[in-house]
Amino acid sequence: MPNPKKNYLVVECSNCKRFLLAASDKKTRTCPYCGKRVKLEDARIAAKSESSEEARLALQELKLRDRSDRPNKKL
Secondary structure, three states: OOOOOOOEEEEEOOOOOOEEEEEOOOOEEEOOOOOOEEEOOOOEEEEEEOOHHHHHHHHHHHHHHHHHHOOOOOO
8 A cells, every 4th residue: 555645744733833844754853942742633733735845844834934923022
């Protein structure tokens, strides 16, 4: 039985709400920002692509949008 074609996902971490890349053939992904283990079947999928490059560009765009929506924090 052939494996389904691998897709690349941009998912939202359920803990810190930041976006991360994940391969669709995996069940979980550890968030690089907060360390939480994200179950891909339960995660909110923000983008999906057959190309890793397209997924990377979608992630970049979502991060820019997310950053512009947040109020600036003063240090």
